[in-house]
Amino acid sequence: MTDQPGDSPTAPTAQDELAALAEEFFAAENAHDPFGATLGGIEGYAHEVPDPSRAAALRHREVLRAFRARLAAIPLDGLAGEDRLTHRVLARLIENNSGWITHGLDDFSVSASIVAPHNTVFATFAMTAVDQEGAGAYLERLAGLPGYFDAVLQRSLDAAAEGRLPLRSGVDAAVTQLDGYLAADPTADQLLRPLRGRPEYERARAIVREGVRPAVARYRAGLAQRLAPTARPDAEAGVCHVPGGAEGYADAVGRFTRPGLAPEEVHRIGLETVAALREDFAELGAKVLGISGTDAVLTALREDRSLRFGSAAEIVALVDGALDRARSASADWFRPYPIADCVTREIDPLEAETAPLAYYQPPGPGGLPGTHWINTLNPESRFTYEYEAIAFHESVPGHHFQLAVAQTLHHLPRFRQRATAALTAHVEGWGLYTERLADEMGLYGSELSRFGMLSMDALRAVRLVVDTGMHHYGWSRERAMAYMRENTATQESNVRNEIDRYIAWPGQATAYLIGRREIVRHRERAQAALGGRFDVREFHHEVIGHGSLPLDVLDDLITDWIAAR
Numbered sequence: 001m002t003d004q005p006g007d008s009p010t011a012p013t014a015q016d017e018l019a020a021l022a023e024e025f026f027a028a029e030n031a032h033d034p035f036g037a038t039l040g041g042i043e044g045y046a047h048e049v050p051d052p053s054r055a056a057a058l059r060h061r062e063v064l065r066a067f068r069a070r071l072a073a074i075p076l077d078g079l080a081g082e083d084r085l086t087h088r089v090l091a092r093l094i095e096n097n098s099g100w101i102t103h104g105l106d107d108f109s110v111s112a113s114i115v116a117p118h119n120t121v122f123a124t125f126a127m128t129a130v131d132q133e134g135a136g137a138y139l140e141r142l143a144g145l146p147g148y149f150d151a152v153l154q155r156s157l158d159a160a161a162e163g164r165l166p167l168r169s170g171v172d173a174a175v176t177q178l179d180g181y182l183a184a185d186p187t188a189d190q191l192l193r194p195l196r197g198r199p200e201y202e203r204a205r206a207i208v209r210e211g212v213r214p215a216v217a218r219y220r221a222g223l224a225q226r227l228a229p230t231a232r233p234d235a236e237a238g239v240c241h242v243p244g245g246a247e248g249y250a251d252a253v254g255r256f257t258r259p260g261l262a263p264e265e266v267h268r269i270g271l272e273t274v275a276a277l278r279e280d281f282a283e284l285g286a287k288v289l290g291i292s293g294t295d296a297v298l299t300a301l302r303e304d305r306s307l308r309f310g311s312a313a314e315i316v317a318l319v320d321g322a323l324d325r326a327r328s329a330s331a332d333w334f335r336p337y338p339i340a341d342c343v344t345r346e347i348d349p350l351e352a353e354t355a356p357l358a359y360y361q362p363p364g365p366g367g368l369p370g371t372h373w374i375n376t377l378n379p380e381s382r383f384t385y386e387y388e389a390i391a392f393h394e395s396v397p398g399h400h401f402q403l404a405v406a407q408t409l410h411h412l413p414r415f416r417q418r419a420t421a422a423l424t425a426h427v428e429g430w431g432l433y434t435e436r437l438a439d440e441m442g443l444y445g446s447e448l449s450r451f452g453m454l455s456m457d458a459l460r461a462v463r464l465v466v467d468t469g470m471h472h473y474g475w476s477r478e479r480a481m482a483y484m485r486e487n488t489a490t491q492e493s494n495v496r497n498e499i500d501r502y503i504a505w506p507g508q509a510t511a512y513l514i515g516r517r518e519i520v521r522h523r524e525r526a527q528a529a530l531g532g533r534f535d536v537r538e539f540h541h542e543v544i545g546h547g548s549l550p551l552d553v554l555d556d557l558i559t560d561w562i563a564a565r
Helices: 014-032 034-041 055-071 081-101 116-124 133-143 144-160 166-185 190-195 201-230 245-256 265-288 294-303 312-332 387-394 398-405 414-418 422-442 452-471 477-487 490-506 508-533 536-544 553-564
Strands: 342-346 358-361 370-374
Touching: 014 034, 014 055, 014 081, 014 166, 014 414, 034 116, 055 081, 055 144, 081 201, 081 245, 081 414, 081 422, 081 477, 081 490, 081 553, 116 144, 116 166, 116 190, 133 144, 133 190, 133 201, 133 358, 144 201, 166 414, 166 490, 190 201, 245 265, 245 452, 265 294, 265 312, 265 452, 294 490, 312 387, 312 490, 358 387, 358 536, 370 398, 387 398, 387 477, 398 414, 398 422, 398 490, 398 508, 398 536, 414 508, 422 508, 452 477, 452 508, 477 490, 490 508, 508 536, 508 553, 536 553
Parallel strands: 342 370
Antiparallel strands: 358 370
16 A cells, blocks of 8 residues: 555665665675685676775675664564564674775785685686676676776785785795696686677687786786795784774674684683594594504595595595485474475586685575585595595585575575675684584494594684684694694694684684584573473574574574473
């Protein structure tokens, strides 16, 4: 019914104002970071390239501050249910994203890690749904890459002029990786693959040849000639050695975990967890390998060649088998969810050299499945016992269940269906929780495979120690790598890749174990309070059935759920 002449217009309700603000926030975030939109499976941004300049970030911070003021004018007490959650989640995201811009830790981050700007480009283009977004959008984005690379270099140079210097080993690794890209056959350029066989392919080749590759060469030259000579040594790996870095790191830890959690506390939790896991390794090692002592067990896991893969196909087959078992067993542990499928794909060899063991891409537009990307480069260096735990973390019942379910929550604002990376402790905490849950579900194929669960646990516990060690306590890169070698079974190449990722992405690595601890705590208190009325399927739904949440919001949600039951 429309208003009639003379009628007073109906004032918008608090719910209306919140819904409008939530939609504007979602659009503004995607416009500011269209690469992130594509990686998150959000349609409509495949033609856009972000402006990575410091000036653009500061303009976006002003937009966020305006959103904060509008949100503050919407009284939380006047909201209930999911609207109340939306208000709280939005408030946290605004604060988190504003803090990231304020401290600008990525302004001087140069690396060959998963978060390096050039790897973000390669991953984004590889994951673009050309059939849904259109080849024209792909060409438009491709044409914007020269300006993007020039602006990324200028941002790093501006930071260096302020004394915020990159790490020399990170610069060198980026240069080596870019050399590999530039030396590859231009006709086989990975940026062209999504258009192969299409009419637009020749136009794309011209853009890459005349625009993109020269820009990448300029970027590479700028890193090598203008940034490398004055870059920080490995002895100063952490951001605490950079002006404003200590404050920025404390803020990052709070953003990636929960506000107020100090780096010192994170470090302590890590040390205690590592010590407990060393005992678990010794116990399982004696049972399965007949070896006594944690160090001897870790050495055997690293050096026994029979525990390595023989081919990339073996890795894919093992991962697919684990995924099939998880699908079959999920009905006893989860509600039946109408979600997209999950598939396994191999990481491109150029990226794989410095990539993690695996990562996950949510379902994309047009019904595209979620993707578990696995690193199969040099399979003879990869451990057979690790990849089942990784599969459960990245696919089912881990990230795929959580993030694909979120996309079906159409009664929620769109930002809550897609708010993933900005609420890392919930997302990665859930992924890590499901590695242990898989053991309860009987999904591990053997006792040997359970070493993968311990190995991944140890990796996440070590992260707490080395991330805070470097960025808060001033550890060197070598000290961090040595600590990881001593307390995990992971291979040497992954030790290097992991430590370099933590250097490039301060604070993010602390989210996994902190988030898992919270989910386990909630389950234990729910079981204690509800006794025989506790239903693990309903508990899991409460954890993943409201989208990604800040840890304090998740705490209140579970408290209310327990009280209601």
